[in-house]
Amino acid sequence: MSRKEKVGSLLMPQFAGRSATDVTSDEASTNSQTLGVRSMARAVTRYHLAGAIVMSPNITDARQVKRLNDGLAAAARKSSANTDLPMIIGIDQEGGIVQRVKDGATTFPPARTIGKTGRPGNARQLAFDNGTELRAMGFTLDFAPVADVGFDSPAIGSRAYAAGPKAAAAMTTAAVDGYREAGIVPVVKHFPGHGSAGGDSHEELPAVTRSTAQLKRIDLVPFRAAIADRVPAVLSGHLDVRAVDPGTASSVSRKVVTGMLRDDLGFRGVTFTDSQLMEPIVGKFGAGEAAVRSVLAGEDVVLMPADLGAAYDALLDAAASGRITEKRLDDAVTRVTALRLYAKRIGADRPSWSEVPWAKHRAHVRAVIAEAG
Template sequence: MLLPRTGAAVATAALLAVSACGAAGPDGPDPRPTSSGGSWKQGGSSGTGTFRPLPVETGWGPSPGEIDRARSLVGGLSLRERAGQVIVASYGGTAAPTGLVRRLHLGGVVAFSENLAGAGQVARSNRALQRSAARDGRRWPVLVGVDQEGGRVARVTSGVTGFPAFMTAGAAGDPGLTREAYAASGAELLGLGFTVDFAPDSDVTVGPADPAIGARSAGSSPERVAAQVTAAVQGFASSGLVPVVKHFPGHGSVTTDSHYGLPVQHRSLAELRARDLVPFRAAVDAGTSAVMVGHLDVRAVDPRTPSSLSHAVVAGLLRDELGFRGVAFTDSLQMAAVADRFGSAGSAVRALRAGEDVLLMPPDPRAARDGIVAAVRDGRLPQARLDQAAIRMVALLLHQRDQAHRPRPAGSGGDVSRRLSAAGITSVSGPCSGRLVGPRVRVSGPASAVARFRAAAASAGLRVVGPARRTGKHAKRPPRATTVRLVDSTGGPARGDVVVALDIPYVLGGSTAPVRIATYGETPGAFDALLAVLLGRATAPGRLPVDVAGVPRDGC
């Protein structure tokens, strides 16, 4: 049973008892509010009275003045525009989605790899979107979001600095360096016109049974993850970019990927408080502005209901118990965990009723908007709840715009990315110092990783030879080359003189290679760090942030 703050719980219950509706359906008239407070006349069974939006508290970023401005701006919007304002949609193509934002009055958009064709194009598209919205009379920014976690979850890949997976930060164990790295990443994204990054990943991984998070997590220790999440949030925020911590209440301890089904979380509430919730509590206590709620069936809180659509999870666990007062985002509503059951309109209304503020990527954003409008008009969704969500969204965007921005050119963070990889690289077997390879090496693994290894080796002065060839019986054979095997997250146990885990380190446990190393990334900086260790020019200072069965040690 949850331990809610009584006043907040009563206010939430009272909110859900309120109903508001009008005479027209979502395709009918969309008038502006007539009251000075931006309120609408109540309909339903009584047909009388007016109301104002619920309070939006401070303590999560925006000042009282920014919240008042947001309240005034939202108060001037039509019902349909308010509904659009709480939606962040995906889009097609590489052109700025100006028409989509204008038609639905969207709160924002999120970009994926198919929308991005290089740093220059990204910056031009994002600038065009903001200019178009301003010309249309919008007095606050459009949210322009991206999933740029580092490692294998990086949507912008051309012309920008590549950062290793977040597990590198857990292995390095240096919050100051983490802050610096994520400030650099945020500054580059800000320079490209993004306002929000859906990172850092705040999940505590359970290990190999975790199919979705893996190296996106800083580790399996709640305290370790909490320290790195807090540092990453502070780094992003210092650049002027808004971080969104995810996936509340913790995706790292379930064994189903919510992209494909609804994971069941069997842990008790006490277990959740002791492990999964620890990083989120730390982020909330540090003043994070935004939290993404994942799609999980948390049996101890609200059985068989996706947590993103659960009032007990969002309003109860996140807001009442953890004290979060900022903007709550759903995870993508295109994911099978919710899309297969509820559709765009149904999931949108349920999420708002649960206490969410921003609906991320409904499969059909128009249907989601119209579903919200219809629900307000027929009394299934209190307008006060919609208004509160829209005010939080606009206040966040005003606050982000008004902060001191520290943009940096794309690609400028290479040094700190290299230093983070060098601090996190981990040796679990073999000598802890000295040269680990001979004068010639033969490398195998994924083609992209082999190419980056070759480039780093060339810069370091190490010769990489091709596949072994048979020689004649009496021919002089060259000295044997050291074999280096690179293994990504899809690979299994590997043989070689040196085996390198490029993502999750669990593959090292099944290998018998005399030298086994984890880099947690395939960035140029990660390969520079690897070559420095192989050539004995640097040690591997990192320690495994997760348990790996079958390795002699967790680091040097």
């Protein structure tokens, strides 16, 4: 694998358009500004991309997004010498207020509603149902479940399962199991815990003021449980964890990503940044430097860089100069490649549209909502 191919596999952009290849003039203009090319299919080829995230503007309904995802997968097969590796096609489909595919998909309740039932089996069942639908649409990965503890953060609220760490951990690991059984790669978020943070990281760097002991006793409990359950991926939040690395966003902090997540908790899977379109990151560093600092911190995949070309070029330059060592680059690529193989293995039996029990999924949702009261 060339250095360009290695760098490309660490970037997971968003894009404009509801097709991988056929775009409107406005969509082409947007892509030219943020991707440097007219369509996502061309970006896959130009930057040797291993992944992409599908957002609400890319979606009209479930059947359309299936066609989009099939187009992305086809573009990846054409551009790669190794056609055995599936493209990582991700989405935020948590349920509740974060549900990108609406028309044609089951409307799942927020995590808090599921948590109210007190039964992890409900989290597992609804994650399985959600994952089954996503797999039929051609997704390989869901940025879920949310492992944050508590409902006080304005950015989290009902997206969390519980106010207590043990209950949150039980629900989180159950959901991880459900997604995995459905053939979807689960990604727990937002490490090291957004539940107590004031502010919204889309616009500012929220402060986490808990002590190290409190973090271990509360926020890290669901993540530790998910890691023990062999969750394959973790997403880092943009948080100012004052007890660990004050003033530095956790997604670009080596003390948080490498020190806490890898060294202290023993995580060996893939690490994703949260969206790098968020102001605390792109506003402070710019797209290129943000990508480099993330990889130096220990992140494997840079999610949604504000300027794909700038991020790609900056990572290439950092690798060429030795700022990012060959070992660091290879470690990240090895983990991403392993994740793609994992996605292929667990998602091999992709259900056809007619095989998805849509009515049964809706019945499961009604039962959980009734149980939650």
